[in-house]
Amino acid sequence: MGFDYCFVCGDKNPHGLNIKFHQDGDAVHATFHCEERHIGWPNVQHGGITSSLLDEASAYVPLNMGLVTVTAELNISFKAPVQVGETVHIEAHPSKVTKRLLYVEARMVNSEGEVKATSSAKMIVLSPEQQAKMGIEAPIGRE
């Protein structure tokens, strides 16, 4: 499920990360391999890439519940650098769900289990009117 041109998950975006997110109950998970084109400082994955992956995972949690949300707040703790050649695993799950808000916790770990980053996100459920105003179409199923 997702949008074809999403920077993180879109499979038609030639400049995107083309990552697939998988559902596991309420949680979602994905895998990402850091390449040279993802760096900021030499050999170190750009923080914006890390943030995008955590943001996206946080948005997939409500999306899998059939809810279209936007990120209102995203707090990230960068614990250790992700280096070129490393593969990381991203996992996100809801910590609190209300009618309009979902709080989502996410983390990124490498294959040895070292925590690279954690995040807490506040996702706001959009009304059909808000979706229309933002020009967001209904999510396209494609899994």
Ligand SMILES: CCCCCCCC(=O)SCCNC(=O)CCNC(=O)[C@H](O)C(C)(C)COP(=O)(O)OP(=O)(O)OC[C@H]1O[C@@H](n2cnc3c(N)ncnc32)[C@H](O)[C@@H]1OP(=O)(O)O
């Ligand atoms: C295929 C998957 C795609 C995935 C995409 C990845 C996710 C993203 O990156 S989305 C893009 C980034 N986010 C955005 O562009 C959002 C921009 N912000 C907005 O559009 C608006 O501020 C919006 C819709 C979040 C809130 O507007 P509005 O509906 O008027 O909120 P409002 O009714 O005032 O507030 C609702 C609640 O949210 C809280 N809230 C609103 N905005 C924020 C905010 N920016 N930060 C923290 N809390 C907020 C309010 O305090 C309120 O909480 P409570 O009910 O507890 O009092």
